[in-house]
Amino acid sequence: MQFRLKTSKETMEILKQLQSSTNLTPNILARFAIALSLLSKEPIESFESDTNGLEFNRNTLTGEYDFVYKALIAQHLGRPVADDEYFPFLIKKHLDRGAKWLENEYKYAGNYEKFIKGLANFELEMIR
Template structure:
């Protein structure tokens, strides 16, 4: 069982730039990225990326909500997933895909305040 994952180089660059722009720590930004990725209907299994970026500890990313993240991912996939598949493989895929979404949301919003408001309303927009 692994307790660490490495993001892609692109994700590392996005998270560092987002940290500069928002003053949010990379672990908070990573959780937001994972959440955005989970809102998409597109399958995550074919998503590929490198492992040349930031290293995260499992507890730092999912903490007390680890079981919830695993359950949501399994539900989205429509099948049971092993712990080895869940972390680091699927969480990393969602993190790397979600980082691009997070970056696009910030660019579209234009500033921190609009960005946070946009994220707060993001799920509501996806449901409609």
């Protein structure tokens, strides 16, 4: 069982840039990125990225809600997920894919307040 994952270099750069713009820590931004990725109906299995970025500890990233993240990922896949597949493999894929969307959301919003409000309403707009 692994307890650490490394993001892609691109994700690292995105999270650092967003941290300087929003004052949100990378682990909070990473959770937003995972959530955005889970909203997509696109399959995650084919998403590929490198491992040259930030290192996250499992407990720092998912904490007491680790079982919730695992259940959401299993629901997204439509099948049970083994622990070694869930972390770091699938969490990393969702984090790296979602980071790109998170960056786009910030660019579109233009500032922190609009960014946070946009994230709060993101799911509603995707459903409509």
